[in-house]
Amino acid sequence: MKVQVVKKIIVINMVVVTLALTGCGNAAGPAAGSSAAEANADSNNESANTDSADDSTDDTENTNTTSEDYELLTREVFAMDTYMTFSAYGEDAEAALDEAEEEILWLDQLLAAESENSEVAQLNKNGGGQLSEETAYLIERSLAINEETEGAFEITVYPVKQAWGFTDENYRIPSDAELAELLQLVGSDQLELDAENKTVTYKKEGMKIDLGGITKGYASSRLADIFMKHDVQGMINLGGNVQVYGPKPDGSDWRVAIQAPERTEENTLPWLSKAASGSAALAGLDYIGVLETNNQAVITSGGYERYFEKDGVYYHHIIDPKTGYPSDADLVSVTIVSEDGTLADGLSTSMFVLGLDKASEIWSAHRDEFDMILMDKDGALYATGGIKEQFTSDLEINWIE
Ligand code: ADP
Ligand code: MG
Numbered sequence: 001m002k003v004q005v006v007k008k009i010i011v012i013n014m015v016v017v018t019l020a021l022t023g024c025g026n027a028a029g030p031a032a033g034s035s036a037a038e039a040n041a042d043s044n045n046e047s048a049n050t051d052s053a054d055d056s057t058d059d060t061e062n063t064n065t066t067s068e069d070y071e072l073l074t075r076e077v078f079a080m081d082t083y084m085t086f087s088a089y090g091e092d093a094e095a096a097l098d099e100a101e102e103e104i105l106w107l108d109q110l111l112a113a114e115s116e117n118s119e120v121a122q123l124n125k126n127g128g129g130q131l132s133e134e135t136a137y138l139i140e141r142s143l144a145i146n147e148e149t150e151g152a153f154e155i156t157v158y159p160v161k162q163a164w165g166f167t168d169e170n171y172r173i174p175s176d177a178e179l180a181e182l183l184q185l186v187g188s189d190q191l192e193l194d195a196e197n198k199t200v201t202y203k204k205e206g207m208k209i210d211l212g213g214i215t216k217g218y219a220s221s222r223l224a225d226i227f228m229k230h231d232v233q234g235m236i237n238l239g240g241n242v243q244v245y246g247p248k249p250d251g252s253d254w255r256v257a258i259q260a261p262e263r264t265e266e267n268t269l270p271w272l273s274k275a276a277s278g279s280a281a282l283a284g285l286d287y288i289g290v291l292e293t294n295n296q297a298v299i300t301s302g303g304y305e306r307y308f309e310k311d312g313v314y315y316h317h318i319i320d321p322k323t324g325y326p327s328d329a330d331l332v333s334v335t336i337v338s339e340d341g342t343l344a345d346g347l348s349t350s351m352f353v354l355g356l357d358k359a360s361e362i363w364s365a366h367r368d369e370f371d372m373i374l375m376d377k378d379g380a381l382y383a384t385g386g387i388k389e390q391f392t393s394d395l396e397i398n399w400i401e
Contacts, residue, residue, distance in 0.1 A: 067233065067249050077101050079108045080216060082239025086223065089249050090232030099230070100223045104238075107219050110134060113158060113210045114167055124158070124208040128192075128201040136198040138211050138218055138342070139191070145214070145346040146188040148362065153350035154321035156186050158210035164326075166317045171308040173315065179324035186321050213318075216241045217299050217345025224341070243297040243341050253292040258373055260285040261332045262304040270314045271304050271332040276379035281395060288333060288375055289383075289393030297341035301348035302333040320353050329355030330376050337387055338370035347372075356382065360400050372400070 070089035075097040077084045086100045110132065113120045123129050131139065145153040158167075159182045165171035174182070185207045192201040202209075220243035223236045233246025235254055244254045260282070261271050269277040276282060291298055303316035303326065320327035334352045336344040347370060351359040356376055363372055363384050371386040383391050385401045 067247070067251065070249055072234065072249055073097060075101055077104060079104050080112070080219070080238065082216075084239060085237045086234065087236075088227060088230075088232045088234035090230065090234075092230040093232045093234070096227055096230035096232045096234075099226050100236070103222055103226060104219055107134070107215070107222065111138070111211050111215050113208070113212065120209060120211060123200065123202075127205060127207065129199065131198040131200055133198070134218075135211075136193075136195060136200075138214060139193055139200055139209070140195055141218075141342050142211065142214055142346065143188050143191065143193060145343070145350065148366070149347070149350040149354060150358070151188070151321060152353040153213065153346050154186060154188060154319075155209045155211060155213070156188060156191060156207055157319045157321050158208035159185050159206065160319050160321075160324045161210060161317070162208075163324075164315065164317075164319075165308075166306070171310075171315070173310060174324070183321075183324050186324075213349035214342060214346045217243075217297060217341040217343070217348075219341075220297055220299075221341035241297070241299045241341075241345065244293055244295065247294040253294045256291045256293065256298045257286075258288040258291065258298070258300060258333070258335050260288050261302060261375065264309075270309075271302070271377065272379055273377045276377065279379055282379045285395070287393075288335075288373065288381060289391055289395070289397070291335075291337060291373070291387065291391045293337070293390055296337050296339055297344040298335060298337050299341065299344040299348045300333060300335040301352045303327075303352070304332070318349055318352050327353040329353060331355055331359070331374055332377055333373075333375040334359070335373040336370050337373070337390075340369065343370060360384075363400065 067089065070093065072087050072089045073093045074085060074087045077086070084104065086097055088096050109115065109117070110119050112118045113124060115121060119132055119135050139155070142153065142155045160179065161167055163174040163178060163182055185204055190203040190207060191209070192203060216238045220236045220238050220241060224243050224245040227234055227245045236243045240259065242256050248254055261269060263269055269282070272282070301318060303314070303318060305317070307314050307316040316326045318327050319325070329352065331352055334348050336348045336351065338344040351372065354362070356374060359372060359374065363370070367384065367386055371384045373391060374382040376382070380398060381393060381395045382398045382400055385399055388399065391397070
């Protein structure tokens with residue numbers, strides 16, 4: 001059985017910042033034992049004409065500083081089972097990065113269903129309970145996204161995720177009978193949230209929730225809030241889930257590249273249809289395209305990120321709550337662009353489950369809230385009209401209007 005975990009690769013400011021985590025699947029928390037993991041993060045050290053902020057101790061100079069007077073400081077952290085990079089510039093950048101790092105470690109501890117002591121694990125053990133501000137907010141948002149996606153975003157899918165072994169790397173294919181049984185425990189309507197008193201009750205014994213489909217987007221928006229509080233600007237990259245806050249130090253927009261579906265170790269693309277996986281246009285493609293932005297989250301979901309293979313069939317970690325199987329819709333990659341990182345993450349997971357037509361339909365009703373970049377199994381590229389001025393690609397773009 002082959003296992004692979006791959007995270008997206010991002011180009012920022014024409015400097016390639018690779019954040020690749022490859023090797024044996026390491027689904028259970030930020031385990032230090034990811035022996036085959038490989039991180040290669042080239043820090044941003046472009047801007048030739050940036051002065052170091054440390055140089056300016058003179059008051060007059062300080063009052064006249066522009067963003068170009070600040071150096072972009074970068075911090076690397078491993079949390080939420082992925083490599084992360086935070087970059088900030090401004091007077092208070094160092095303090096902002098310290099606080100960002102503390103925040104991410106704290107959120108990881110609070111929210112990881114796989115860590116025994118997390119709040120989510122305790123809720124799962126006790127069938128609900130009292131909620132922190134953060135967990136109450138995330139469950140509330142998750143329930144709203146569940147409604148907007150006709151049930152595709154489903155945090156109660158955790159027992160099914162466990163059965164497939166995505167929580168502890170004991171990968172297996174559950175029988176149909178087992179899945180049918182577990183699906184009885186899946187359904188957001190069986191979660192009773194009291195938002196005012198911040199409690200949740202699981203109406204069926206054995207139910208478990210998993211905020212993994214929304215945590216990183218939420219975390220990046222919390223970090224953007226920290227940047228705002230410290231009056232600094234920069235970029236947050238949580239394993240390929242990117243949020244930018246303000247422009248680059250030189251005033252231009254960040255360039256966020258969307259990684260093309262990753263190849264397997266055998267250099268194949270089993271996520272694509274046979275014709276598409278042999279297509280010349282996709283053969284050497286590293287990036288689906290590049291999005292320029294200075295104020296949005298750019299969050300991608302794809303089946304090639306975390307999967308196992310058995311008897312030539314590939315099973316990935318995004319579950320269709322209706323079937324209990326890894327979703328088999330017509331998309332291979334879904335990127336959501338939004339100022340709301342939490343929404344972007346929840347939608348990236350659920351639009352992947354819903355497929356092209358349904359995703360387009362939902363976008364039509366919510367076009368002020370987000371945009372999408374989608375690749376289907378035939379290798380065709382789609383993007384929604386709201387990012388026409390921001391998104392470019394070497395491939396032909398089918399615009400959804
Ligand atoms: P990642 O966080 O790995 O970049 P996603 O945001 O797409 O990718 O989240 C995938 C995770 O979401 C899964 O590992 C699982 O924990 C959870 N998940 C899987 N299927 C669903 C679903 N249908 N609804 C909500 N969460 C899901
Ligand atoms: Mg997601």
